[in-house]
Amino acid sequence: MELEVSELSVARGGIPVLEGLNFRLAAGHALILRGPNGIGKTTVLRTIAGLQPPLAGRISLDRETMTYAAHADGLKATLTVEENLSFWAAVFGTGGIDAALDGFALRDLRARPAGALSAGQKRRLGLARLLVTGRPVWVLDEPTVSLDVEAVAMFVRAVRAHLAGGGMALMATHIDLGLDEAAVLDVGPFRARAAQEDHFDEVFL
């Protein structure tokens, strides 16, 4: 399996932000997108995950192969850690949540309502969800926000295990994860240029 993105252009709020993006991601590999704030990394990730249509270009894998995680973890404050994870396991039709609980050291917290967790613990729970989806391509938007050093190490271990199992990871992040085997792509050069001449045409700009 290989994720191939060719000539991808994406728009935010109707305005093209990035264009002509090309990359390949083979099974067992990770790719980190970098670039200044507001360049459109989130938009690219949402497009690849199938949440919004691309302006142009091709994404070789179906959205059914991907799982997406962003700033919001989708946790329900009044459900316990275990209930939150079991729900996603049931939605994705996968089995147990034990690996996820262990992978992010949540076993001791399993009976605690998600609302009573600290910000870092919530994030860990949000990332643990990735393990119960059973999907091969992880699409991650700033996965390490509010994680401490130890938790970042946990995350990197989880990514490595995922890659070793033939998975892929595509992420946008600013910090250095210590995930040295990951390729890095700077999206800065793909910033969409304003149309050269001003056709006042079908799309407004």
Place this chain on the structure above:
Amino acid sequence: MIALLMRDLRLAMRAGGGFGLGLAFFLIVVTLVPFGVGPETGLLARIAPGILWLGALLACLLSLDRILALDWEDGSLDLLATSPLPLEGIVTMKALAHWITTGLPLVIASPLFAVLMSLPGAGYAPLVLSLLLGTPALSVIGTFGAALTVGIKRGGLLLSLLVLPLYVPTLIFGAEMARRGAEGADTTTPMLMLAGISAGVIALLPFASAAVLRVNLR
């Protein structure tokens, strides 16, 4: 999909889930009406079917903005949209959860409230039946409204403005059925129309709800 339904029901039962709010609102409406129109039993009996239907409709309306907005805010909706569940199924389950937590309790409690409104004895069965047939349509139409306004901050008022005109046919046939029942007249025609609206809405509207939700998510 069952997991989604169970989660929503569990959330509604937990603290702050809003279960029973609609019922309490219904009770307050029924309590306030006699203060507004006077305690005369004959008058109350005559307007009872309409007031009970209106109360049920407003109680439904009250909780519509929770159907999708909470999942939107915490990001669950994004994650659900990328899950194997079809969006049409998601909105149907959301509507079903809303009906079970809001509509069904209203149906079950309506005979009690009918006593407060001095509904004539013949009217009880048609009232309960009309609410049972009509409230699912209210939940499904409400979910469509919630899907339309999910991305709008403080969209509650707009949601009411959009949804209330859509409630007109359901209200007319539902209240008409309850009224004819209370007068001892034949309720077949409004009952069939009401059932038809509910069935049509349940079958078709989730596609529109899913379509607008998809637009709102992108």
Place this chain on the structure above:
Amino acid sequence: MNLNALWEYANPLKFMRTTERALPYFWVAAVVCLVVGLVWGFFFTPDDFRQGSTVKIFYLHVPSAMMAINIWVMMLITSLVWIVRRHHVSALAARAAAPIGAVMTVIALATGAIWGQPMWGTWWAWDPRLTSFLILFLFYLGYIALWEAIENDDTAADLTAVLCLVGSVFALLSRYAVNFWNQGLHQGASLSLDKKENVADVFWFPALVSIAGFVLLFIALVILRTNTEIRARRMRALLARERLG
């Protein structure tokens, strides 16, 4: 005629150029028709033997009521064109038409009330047609409010288009429900193209002229408003591009 050539006008610039050239003619035609139709109707037709001169409000009431419904139909069609062919002009035309439709509905309701007062002895009755128009007005309000509430133009166009589709179905349902709920006071359709024996010719010709006037007025207004929407849309796009740098 090659129908495909029509889609060329979906280009905003082409649409604006063509319509702005035609706009003055529409204005003139609208004003002429309205003045002729209304003056003829008000001053040069005999009074009705039962209704007296009150019947003459008919020349405002009937055209505005027809427009109130037809404008919604036009919005439905342009919404469908937007959904199927993604022509921005189409979505903006629907947006531009909605407030005009709302005003037509208000005119129909107000003239109806003024006519109804001497005829039925009441300003308002829950007559099925009056009620349906009130509901139609609520649909217009919701549609306009949804456009206003959403910042992203394409999102707003998509959502309002779906609302227009769903709303049309429910508006029809409401019409039948309201008929079922109350058989009313209204006289039957007093004007249709094939059954003109309903009203005498003397009333009918000025009414037709005044209907033509309303249609032309609507066309002129909708062209003006659509072009305004196109410019406003372009300005927002320019500002957004500037912000992005």
